[in-house]
Amino acid sequence: MLDIKFIRENPDLVRRSLENRCVQADLDGFLEADASFRSIVEEVNGLKHRKNLVAREIPNEKDANKKAELVARMKDLNLRLKDLDDESTRLDSLRNEIRLYIPNMPLNDVPVGEDASSNQVVSTWGEKRTPPFHPKGHVEIGSALKMLDMERGAKVTGSGFYILRDKLARMERALINLMMDIHTTQGYTEIWAPALANSSSMLGTGQLPKFEDDMYRIPSDDLYMIPTAEVTLTNMNREEILDLDDMPLRYQAFSPCFRREAGRHTGEEGMIRVHQFSKVELVSIVDPENSALELEKLTDDASEVLRRLDLPHRKVLLCTGDMTFSSAKTYDLEVHCPYNDRWMEVSSCSLFTDFQARRSAIKFRRQPHLPSEFVHTLNGSGLAIGRTMVAIMENYQTEEGGFAVPEALRPYMGGAERIEPLTGRTI
RNA sequence: GCAGAGGUAGCUAAGCUCGGUCCACGGCGCCGGACUUGAAAUCCGGUGGGCACCCGCCCUCGAGGGUUCGAAUCCCUCCCUCUGCGCCA
Numbered sequence: 001m002l003d004i005k006f007i008r009e010n011p012d013l014v015r016r017s018l019e020n021r022c023v024q025a026d027l028d029g030f031l032e033a034d035a036s037f038r039s040i041v042e043e044v045n046g047l048k049h050r051k052n053l054v055a056r057e058i059p060n061e062k063d064a065n066k067k068a069e070l071v072a073r074m075k076d077l078n079l080r081l082k083d084l085d086d087e088s089t090r091l092d093s094l095r096n097e098i099r100l101y102i103p104n105m106p107l108n109d110v111p112v113g114e115d116a117s118s119n120q121v122v123s124t125w126g127e128k129r130t131p132p133f134h135p136k137g138h139v140e141i142g143s144a145l146k147m148l149d150m151e152r153g154a155k156v157t158g159s160g161f162y163i164l165r166d167k168l169a170r171m172e173r174a175l176i177n178l179m180m181d182i183h184t185t186q187g188y189t190e191i192w193a194p195a196l197a198n199s200s201s202m203l204g205t206g207q208l209p210k211f212e213d214d215m216y217r218i219p220s221d222d223l224y225m226i227p228t229a230e231v232t233l234t235n236m237n238r239e240e241i242l243d244l245d246d247m248p249l250r251y252q253a254f255s256p257c258f259r260r261e262a263g264r265h266t267g268e269e270g271m272i273r274v275h276q277f278s279k280v281e282l283v284s285i286v287d288p289e290n291s292a293l294e295l296e297k298l299t300d301d302a303s304e305v306l307r308r309l310d311l312p313h314r315k316v317l318l319c320t321g322d323m324t325f326s327s328a329k330t331y332d333l334e335v336h337c338p339y340n341d342r343w344m345e346v347s348s349c350s351l352f353t354d355f356q357a358r359r360s361a362i363k364f365r366r367q368p369h370l371p372s373e374f375v376h377t378l379n380g381s382g383l384a385i386g387r388t389m390v391a392i393m394e395n396y397q398t399e400e401g402g403f404a405v406p407e408a409l410r411p412y413m414g415g416a417e418r419i420e421p422l423t424g425r426t427i
Numbered sequence: 428g429c430a431g432a433g434g435u436a437g438c439u440a441a442g443c444u445c446g447g448u449c450c451a452c453g454g455c456g457c458c459g460g461a462c463u464u465g466a467a468a469u470c471c472g473g474u475g476g477g478c479a480c481c482c483g484c485c486c487u488c489g490a491g492g493g494u495u496c497g498a499a500u501c502c503c504u505c506c507c508u509c510u511g512c513g514c515c516a
Contacts, residue, residue, distance in 0.1 A: 041478085045485045052450090052485090055497050059447040067496095074496035241437075365437090367458080372475095 001099050001359050008034055017105050020112045020320035030098040037091035044088050047081045100209055104355040106320050107292075107329045113319030119332075120319070125303070126312030128336045133399045135338040138390040139270035142168060144401050146422045150270065160261065160275040167419045168389065171405075172278060174412035175385050176254045179280040179305050183382055186301045188252035188282055193232035195256055196223040201235040204360030206326035216258045216275075229255035229281035230379040234356060237285060241372050242364040248294060249285040252382065254278065271386045272344065278385035282349075284378040287364060291351055291376035292329075299331045299349040302382040306346070308408040311391050312336040314343065328353040333383070335391040346387045349380030 007014050011031055018025055054074050061067040111120050142148025147168035153161040164172055180190060202208040202224050207215060216225040226232060233251045242249070257279050271277075282302065286294045299315060306313045318330040333347035354374035357363070363372035396403040402420045405413050 038478090041485080045478085048486090049484060051496090056448075056450085058496065071496045078496075370458090 001355060002102055002105065003354075003358065004034065004095070004099070007031075007099070007102070013105070014102065017103070017320075020106065021103055021323065022114055022321045023103050023325075025102045026098050027102070030095050030102070033091045033095040033098065037088060037095060040084060040088045040091065044081065044084050047077060047084065051077045051081065100203075103325045104328045104352060106323065106327075107351070107353075110323070110329050111317065111319040114321040115319075116322050118319035119322055120317045122315045122317050122331070124312075124314040125307065126310065126336075128312050128341075129338050129395050131338060131397065131399070135394065136397060136401075137270070137339040138393045141393045141397055141401065141403065142270075144421060145419060147419075148271070158275070160273075162271055162274060166422060167413070167416065170413060171389055171392075171409070171419075172385055174409055175388055176278065176280060177412050178308070178409055179382055179385075180252060180254060182305055182308065183252045183280070183282060183301060186250075186304070188250045188301075191229075191233060191236070191251050191253040193229065193236070193253055193255070195226055195232075195258075197226050197231050197235065198223055201231055201238065201360075204235050204238050205231050205356055206359065207231065210325060214260055216260060225258035226255060227259050228257050228279060228379075228381075229253040230283060233281060233283035234285075234362075234377055234379065235360060237362050238360040240362060242285070242362070242375065244287060244364055244366050247286050247364060247375070248290065249283075251283045252280060253283075254280050271390050274386065277387075280382045280385070282380050282382040285362065285375050286378070287366075288354070288373070288376050291353065291378065294376075294378055295329060295331070295349060295351040298378055298380045299333070299347075302347045302349055302380050303333055305383050305388075306333065306335060309388070309392065309406045310408075311388075311395055311406075313346075324348075324350065326350075326352050326355050328355065331380075335388075335395075337391055337394040338397075339394045344387060344391060346383045346391060347381040350378060352377045352379075 334343035
């Protein structure tokens with residue numbers, strides 16, 4: 001969330017940001033509640049001060065009559081205080097509630113635009129593959145191999161869940177290991193963390209309250225299944241004050257990710273938009289001076305996986321209207337897939353400035369005696385496993401219906417150089 | 428799941444029985460100052476959040492309610508930690 005003082009002193013900037021992001025939020029309601037709160041809290045504090053003074057007199061007053069008089073004065077003060085105090089509490093909650101729905105301020109170098117058409121391609125790496133035969137999609141490839149089973153996934157759980165078998169199941173594991181080994185050499189500490197998180201954590205990274213309907217929830221224990229390991233990695237240091245020397249904190253974690261994707265079932269995208277997928281996530285916690293540079297590093301660190309897999313890709317700077325709620329600046333990494341000649345997002349790397357840090361109270365001190373300041377948080381996929389698998393299947397497909405294994409992945413696949421259709425019993 | 432013991436500031440740790448100079452004792456660490464050639468030791472001051480920044484004011488004892496003129500202290504609910512028992516891959 002944004003700093004209250006910042007909103008109060010820069011309402012025009014916030015209003016323009018809301019317009020640029022195409023987001024509705026009750027900014028006027030906030031400003032009104034804030035102004036009323038501030039005027040009323042002064043009055044409340046004055047009354048409380050007088051109350052505190054009288055309360056200190058009472059135990060020292062020996063005369064019973066005078067004591068009774070003081071107690072009566074306290075009762076009177078309490079009567080006058082009650083309504084005012086309730087009102088100030090109400091206004092405070094109101095302004096904070098509205099504030100939770102105001103998105104982060106985009107950085108100045110983020111292009112203004114309504115949707116993906118205003119995004120800017122920053123750089124492109126590698127050559128598009130154009131096989132001399134009609135390229136297939138990953139669902140056709142995987143199903144023909146008998147290694148991707150959309151139907152049984154739907155039977156066991158529901159539509160939007162798939163099952164992998166044999167080499168593709170192993171490839172899931174292989175990709176996780178390859179990616180994490182790469183990120184380890186880049187300086188990210190490997191973390192294993194829960195796949196469920198509580199509501200405080202979800203509030204801290206911005207999933208709540210606005211995106212409650214996008215998540216799976218366990219009502220019996222008031223827990224949510226994480227939509228990304230960003231939640232667990234960023235919230236690890238929630239309500240902590242770090243030393244400047246602790247930073248940058250760089251974490252990576254593999255986790256399953258759960259998304260309800262309510263109202264968006266097409267059933268035709270195969271593994272691309274599903275309810276559960278695996279992802280290796282990168283998170284950085286840095287001081288404000290280094291955050292812009294850290295976003296470049298983090299994006300490049302994620303790209304390294306694509307370079308190692310020799311997958312043609314591009315780096316895209318998202319415009320104001322296409323960024324997520326909490327982000328101040330976002331790069332997407334998109335891989336080119338020959339099937340339908342399209343670009344597919346496999347990573348989204350964002351700088352949240354102090355937006356998440358303020359929500360989740362992650363602070364740092366420059367020196368032991370100085371006041372604490374909010375850190376800057378960043379995260380990015382490094383990468384989404386399922387979609388990377390899709391990109392490999394489609395980019396490395398052969399005319400025979402299988403696909404080659406990228407060289408970097410072979411050591412993690414028992415040395416396999418290509419994946420051929422299963423023969424024999426494949427129930 | 429059951430029983431017991433706990434949760435106090437960056438860390439440590441008094442206070443709770445019996446509500447009122449608690450405006451939260453003390454120590455460690457850290458910051459500033461004095462002393463010193465410099466340092467150590469010693470002494471003085473400071474060290475949770477917000478508003479105002481010259482005084483000053485409000486809030487804060489795991490969270491939220493309640494009782495009371497007044498709650499760290501009494502009552503209720505919840506969360507977390509530790510110990511023992513139970514269950515368990």
